[in-house]
Amino acid sequence: MALTLMEGNEAIAWGALAAGCRFFAGYPITPATTVYNAMLKHLPPQGGICLQGEDEIASIGFCLGASMAGWKAMTATSGPGISLYSEQISFAVGSEIPIVIVDVQRLGPSTGSATKGADGDIQFLQWGNSGGLPVIVLAPVDIKDCIVLTMQAFNLAETYRCPVFLAANKEISMTRETVDLEAIVLPDVVDRRTAAADEDFRPFGTSGGRRVPDFLPIGAARPVRQTSSTHGPDGYITTDADLIARNQDRLQRKITTEAERFAYFEEDTMPEGDTLVITYGVTARAARAAVEALRAEGRAIGLLVLKTLWPVPEALLREKTAGYDRILVVEMNLGQYVREIQRALPGRDIRFLGQMNGELIKPARIREELTP
Amino acid sequence: MTKSLINGSRPPVFCPGCAHERVVGALDKAFQHMGFKGEEIVIVSDIGCSGLFDTFFHTHALHGLHGRALTYATGIKLARPDLHVVVTMGDGGLGIGGAHLLSTCRRNIGLTLLVLNNFNYGMTGGQCSSTTPPDAQVGSGFLNRLEKPVDVCRVAGAAGAAHLRRISAYDANLADAMEAAIHFDGFALLDIWGVCPGRYTRRNKLSPKAIAASLEAQPPVGHFREENNREEYGRHYRREAADQEPAPPPRAIAACHAPVTHERREVVFLGSAGQRIVTAGELLCLAAASAGLHASQKNDYPITVLRGHSISEVILSKNTIGFTGFDHPSVVAALASEGVSRRTKMLAALPEDTLVLCAAGLDLPPCRGRVITFDFKAAGIREPDWALAALVLMAQREAAISKSMLQTALDLRFQGKVRELAAAVMEKVVTSDVV
Numbered sequence: 001m002a003l004t005l006m007e008g009n010e011a012i013a014w015g016a017l018a019a020g021c022r023f024f025a026g027y028p029i030t031p032a033t034t035v036y037n038a039m040l041k042h043l044p045p046q047g048g049i050c051l052q053g054e055d056e057i058a059s060i061g062f063c064l065g066a067s068m069a070g071w072k073a074m075t076a077t078s079g080p081g082i083s084l085y086s087e088q089i090s091f092a093v094g095s096e097i098p099i100v101i102v103d104v105q106r107l108g109p110s111t112g113s114a115t116k117g118a119d120g121d122i123q124f125l126q127w128g129n130s131g132g133l134p135v136i137v138l139a140p141v142d143i144k145d146c147i148v149l150t151m152q153a154f155n156l157a158e159t160y161r162c163p164v165f166l167a168a169n170k171e172i173s174m175t176r177e178t179v180d181l182e183a184i185v186l187p188d189v190v191d192r193r194t195a196a197a198d199e200d201f202r203p204f205g206t207s208g209g210r211r212v213p214d215f216l217p218i219g220a221a222r223p224v225r226q227t228s229s230t231h232g233p234d235g236y237i238t239t240d241a242d243l244i245a246r247n248q249d250r251l252q253r254k255i256t257t258e259a260e261r262f263a264y265f266e267e268d269t270m271p272e273g274d275t276l277v278i279t280y281g282v283t284a285r286a287a288r289a290a291v292e293a294l295r296a297e298g299r300a301i302g303l304l305v306l307k308t309l310w311p312v313p314e315a316l317l318r319e320k321t322a323g324y325d326r327i328l329v330v331e332m333n334l335g336q337y338v339r340e341i342q343r344a345l346p347g348r349d350i351r352f353l354g355q356m357n358g359e360l361i362k363p364a365r366i367r368e369e370l371t372p
Numbered sequence: 373m374t375k376s377l378i379n380g381s382r383p384p385v386f387c388p389g390c391a392h393e394r395v396v397g398a399l400d401k402a403f404q405h406m407g408f409k410g411e412e413i414v415i416v417s418d419i420g421c422s423g424l425f426d427t428f429f430h431t432h433a434l435h436g437l438h439g440r441a442l443t444y445a446t447g448i449k450l451a452r453p454d455l456h457v458v459v460t461m462g463d464g465g466l467g468i469g470g471a472h473l474l475s476t477c478r479r480n481i482g483l484t485l486l487v488l489n490n491f492n493y494g495m496t497g498g499q500c501s502s503t504t505p506p507d508a509q510v511g512s513g514f515l516n517r518l519e520k521p522v523d524v525c526r527v528a529g530a531a532g533a534a535h536l537r538r539i540s541a542y543d544a545n546l547a548d549a550m551e552a553a554i555h556f557d558g559f560a561l562l563d564i565w566g567v568c569p570g571r572y573t574r575r576n577k578l579s580p581k582a583i584a585a586s587l588e589a590q591p592p593v594g595h596f597r598e599e600n601n602r603e604e605y606g607r608h609y610r611r612e613a614a615d616q617e618p619a620p621p622p623r624a625i626a627a628c629h630a631p632v633t634h635e636r637r638e639v640v641f642l643g644s645a646g647q648r649i650v651t652a653g654e655l656l657c658l659a660a661a662s663a664g665l666h667a668s669q670k671n672d673y674p675i676t677v678l679r680g681h682s683i684s685e686v687i688l689s690k691n692t693i694g695f696t697g698f699d700h701p702s703v704v705a706a707l708a709s710e711g712v713s714r715r716t717k718m719l720a721a722l723p724e725d726t727l728v729l730c731a732a733g734l735d736l737p738p739c740r741g742r743v744i745t746f747d748f749k750a751a752g753i754r755e756p757d758w759a760l761a762a763l764v765l766m767a768q769r770e771a772a773i774s775k776s777m778l779q780t781a782l783d784l785r786f787q788g789k790v791r792e793l794a795a796a797v798m799e800k801v802v803t804s805d806v807v
Contacts, residue, residue, distance in 0.1 A: 002624035003661040005654070014622065023451065030675065044613035049450045054475035058443045061436070061472075065416075065447020068434060073447075087437050114675045175696055176654065176669040178661050181622060218432045219452040223410045225426070227435040236382070236427060285694045360697050 004181050008173035009076075011143045012102055012166065013038035015150025016074050020189055021100070022048040023066040023073040025059040027081060030114040031170035032104040035076035056084035060101070064088060067097050068226050070217030072154055076102035079121050080111060082128065089163055090129035091228045094251065096161035096204065096213060098192060100153045103165055104173040107358045116358030117170035119281050119332040123339075125165045126310045133248070134255040137165040137310040138264065139280040140172055143179040148187065149264070149307060155190035156262055160254055161212050167309065169332065171282040171360055197221075204247070205233035211254035256311050263313030265320075266305040268292075272323040273300035275370055278341060279330040280306045283361050287330055290366035301370055309337060314344040321345060328353060330366055374407050376400050377429045385424060391541035391566020392421055392488055396428050399458070399486070401547035403429075406554065414457045416445040418465035420495050421568075422488040425460040439469025442476045445483050453606045456554055458484045464493045466524060467502035473524075477531035480558040481605035486550070487524055487561065488541075490568035491578075498571030509575040524563045529596035533559050536593045541566035542580035558604045625784065627664030629777050636689040637772040639703040640718070641759055642711030643682050645673065649711070651785070652759030653684030658781035659763075659773040660688040668693040672714070681710035688772055703771050704741070705762035706730045712737070727771045729762050751804040757797045764801040 006014075012035050016024070024039035026032065036052070043050040049066065053059030056077055063073035077085065082103050092099050103125060107116040121128075125137050136156050138149045146168070153164040195201045195214035203225045204213045213233075216224045225235030232238040232247070266284075268291060269276065279287045284305040291303040304320050306313065321327055326349035329338040338352045353369045355361045378400050386392045403413060413431040417423045419438035426433035432455070436444050441459045449457045466473060466487055476483065492510050493499045500508070500516035503524070510516050525536040535556040539549050541564050553560035565583045567573050603611075639656060643649040650671050657667035665688045672683040685701075687693050700723050706712050712719070712734065719739045722728070726741035731748055746765060748758045767775045782794045 001664065002626045003664070003666065004622045004624050005657050005661055005667065006622060010622075023447070025447070041619040044609075045616040045618040047613070049609070051446075051450070053443070054471050057440060058446075058472055058475065061440045061443025062447035062450070064436070065434070065444035065449075066451040067447075068444070069448050069451035071451045088440070091437055115673060171670070171696070174671065176657055176667075177693065177696075178657065178666045178668070181624065217452075218414055218434060218448055219411070219455050220432075221411055223430055223432050225433045227426075227433070228437055229435060235433075285696065289695045360695070362697060362699075363695050 001180050002182070003178040005176055005178050006143060007034065007176045008140070008143060008146045008168060009034035009104065010038050011146035012076070012150045012168065012173070013042065015147040016100065016154065017042055018147070018186060018189070019072065019151040019154035020191070021072045021074050021154060023063060023071045024049070024075065025051040025053050025062040026076050027053050027056045027059050029078050029081050031106055031174045032076040032078050032081070032102060034174065035102055035104070056081040057088060060085045060088040060099070063099050064092060064097050067099050068218045070219070072098070072158070074100040074102065076104065078104050078106045079108045082121060082124065086129050089135070090131050092163040093129060093133050093135060094131060095226055095228055097226070098157035098161050099163050100150065100157055101163055101165050102168060104168045104170060106170050107356070113358050115170065117282065117332065117360070118356060118358070119167070119169055119283070120356065122167060122309060122331070122333065122336040125167060133251050134311050135163055135165060136160070136255065136262070136308070137167050139167045139307055139309050141281060141284045141305060141307070142172065143177045144184050145307065146172065147184060151187050151189070152262070152264065155187060158190050158192040159212070160258070161192065161215065162255060167281065169282045202233040203235035204231060206250065211250050259311040259313060260315055262308055263316045264307035265313070265316060266307065267303065267320060269302035269304060269320060270300060270323070273302045274324070275326050275328050276302040276304055276321050276324040277328045277330060277366070277370070278304045278306065280309060280337065281332065283330050283332050286361050286363045287366055289363035290370065293363070294367060294370055299370070312340045312344055317341060317344045321348065325349065326351060328369060330354070330361060332356070332361060374404050374409060377403050377410050377413070377431055379428055379430050382427050386421065387570040389567065389569040390421070391490060391568070394541045394546070395486065395488060395564055395566070396425065398546040399550055400429070402550035402554065405547065406551055408456060412456055414445070414448055414455050416441045416448070416457060416459045418459070418461040418469070420462045420464050420493065422460045422462040422465065439465045440472065441465060442469060442472040442483065442485065446476065446479070446481055449481055449483055450606055450609070453482070456484070457482070458486065458554065460486050460488060463487065463489045463491060463501040463503040470502070473528065474531040476559055477528045477533035479605040480532060480534065480600070480602055482557060483559055484553045485559070485561045487563045488566065489524070489563055490566050490572055492568055492572045494568045494571050511571070523590070525561065525593040526591065528561050529593050529600065532600050533561055534597050534600035534602070535560035536596055538563040538565065538587050538590055538593070540564070540580060540583045540587055542583065558602070623784070625658065625661040627662065628780060629663040629774060631663040631665050631690070632770040632772065632774050634690050636687065637703065638698040638701045639686045639688070639705070639766070639772055640701045640715070641684045641705045641762065642707060642715055643705070643759055644708035644710040645676065645678050645680050645682050646756055647682060647707055647759050648756050649682040649684045649707070649759050652763055653686050655760070655763055655778070655781040655785055656686045656688070656773065658784045659777035662777050662780040662784070665690055666693050668696045670696045681714050683711050683714060701726060703766060704728045705759065706734055706736055707758045707762065709735060727769065729765050731758060751800050753797060753800055760794060760797050761801050764798050768802070
């Protein structure tokens with residue numbers, strides 16, 4: 001075994017490169033800047049493009065343009081940048097532009113603390129853009145996840161033609177760790193489906209029961225239309241209420257009906273138990289330590305680490321929680337994802353432990369919460 | 373000449389008498405004269421009446437958000453330098469997207485920007501825009517009287533654009549001007565003045581003749597051509613990129629030493645900015661890896677660069693590391709009061725067997741643990757090397773790492789002159805009798 005030392009942001013860059021990312025643009029912001037640094041080192045010598053935008057709005061705009069030209073694109077920022085991305089995120093959602101957006105979360109609100117971690121954007125990532133349609137959010141726990149989930153993020157963006165977020169955290173992204181790269185099983189790389197040359201091309205047309213339109217890049221042999229306006233399958237503005245309703249429904253269902261296919265998670269569970277701890281992101285590391293210690297003491301405590309946060313893996317939650325008396329949700333905010341667990345599991349005894357002070361939730365604090 | 377690229381199935385939607393109609397015609401004429409096929413052109417349109425342009429042509433099209441057209445166009449042009457990218461934007465998009473305009477001018481990227489300047493926001497009710505004259509009657513009450521209209525061409529020239537021209541939508545040479553702009557190898561901007569009959573000319577007198585007279589009176593911008601003449605951004609980018617060294621793949625560190633202990637070790641450096649605390653933490657991790665140990669490094673520092681605390685927490689373990697924080701370190705390197713003052717609680721609760729390496733002269737609060745004070749200054753070690761020197765002190769005592777592990781870490785991290793300087797620091801500590 002040979003170990004490699006890298007920080008989470010470098011690992012995200014490696015994951016992106018392994019997934020075929022050729023275009024990156026970002027605006028410097030702690031704690032996301034080192035993703036940009038890494039991409040700047042790697043992409044230009046390989047014939048890719050790495051840009052520093054004049055602001056976050058431009059950075060993601062460059063990416064959307066490049067993605068429409070057929071390149072896999074990624075941007076990285078933190079909470080204040082996600083705020084500025086908002087209108088462009090809704091463009092990517094409504095106009096089905098594949099893009100990976102890394103949010104290296106830092107303590108908010110607003111400018112907050114640039115060098116302190118938090119998971120304070122978890123609801124914001126789903127709901128922080130106009131229109132209310134679903135997005136996909138993955139949450140890494142460690143270096144391995146930073147590589148693998150970034151690749152999955154690209155694969156999902158390509159498969160469903162939508163923005164996919166990586167909800168990282170300063171405490172993963174700027175923490176260095178050793179990792180055995182050889183031991184990591186990388187997923188296969190997925191590319192967006194392109195329209196067959198001998199078929200009529202409608203930029204937003206779907207057929208054969210599929211909900212995701214086939215793609216042609218801007219610059220293809222046939223003119224391609226892209227629009228942020230409410231459109232029909234032909235990519236022209238429409239006011240036809242039935243057409244609009246069908247399209248909105250498709251945009252929703254292309255993600256929600258497939259949710260269980262990419263409900264990534266890790267578990268340390270048992271058929272029956274006292275409490276199931278549900279958590280995600282860097283907090284999973286503290287939870288694992290706490291649960292292992294309690295299990296060693298003979299307590300029947302299980303652990304479920306969610307790696308796909310949105311869409312909420314409701315069936316998974318029902319299945320994994322079935323044998324437990326109660327549920328404890330632990331997250332690095334004042335109670336965001338616990339709302340989704342409560343919604344998915346009505347009538348269950350759901351407790352919450354959160355913290356928002358720029359420090360990691362400690363295993364001892366979780367143990368305390370689990371001690372009767 | 374090629375055939376018209378006008379999309380016959382999309383009827384005109386502009387108000388009768390709108391200047392935009394003429395711009396559509398001139399653009400088609402320019403495309404035809406240049407012999408372009410639809411698939412060689414991308415029209416990126418902004419929001420407002422200028423945002424309808426993409427629908428009138430059989431070309432590639434991208435209609436995005438207000439003021440952001442240049443951002444998408446930039447991404448497209450860099451991915452596909454062979455395409456002719458024409459951006460249509462009104463005086464509204466110009467205002468809201470001002471930062472993008474300035475940056476696009478500075479980049480000199482090969483895009484053609486057609487500013488359809490009709491001095492107001494047509495679609496939303498004739499409010500004032502960034503080009504509305506102060507004496508105009510607009511939908512923003514008196515507010516336009518308070519602001520000076522922007523001269524797009526002079527602003528763009530000052531920002532670095534070379535090909536600039538103001539022209540009337542009624543000018544017989546409009547198609548030629550467009551052709552010259554599209555031909556230009558770099559960023560080209562046409563400020564096309566026109567009439568908005570739906571809003572602006574209902575309350576303001578403005579005729580093609582008045583526009584022509586007004587354009588005559590504008591300061592010249594031709595000199596920017598010479599002043600801002602330089603290589604197109606994308607070509608320059610690719611040229612620079614070709615000279616960049618490919619980045620090395622991630623480095624796998626083979627285990628070549630025996631660890632000094634199989635017990636988990638937790639080391640914290642308490643220092644200040646400029647003491648290379650983070651580098652010392654990294655060296656410690658590399659040393660761990662050279663003995664087949666897992667390591668994690670969690671840093672804490674403020675946003676300031678050469679001031680304030682710098683703390684690095686490193687864990688060495690034979691197992692994969694889960695939680696990266698700790699409260700009871702096995703080694704503390706106390707190197708500056710900035711760092712020490714951030715961890716007073718931790719210091720107050722130190723286990724007795726903690727090794728505390730303390731810089732001489734540092735006011736360490738009372739704590740348990742084996743405190744070893746070292747006078748770095750007296751040993752001739754500069755402050756930026758104290759954290760490295762602390763690693764040497766640790767290695768001497770086989771606290772978490774050995775000397776050979778540290779040597780390997782230094783070999784991995786530094787080359788040439790820097791490696792020699794590190795060796796010199798190591799030598800100074802080893803030969804020093806100042807403790």
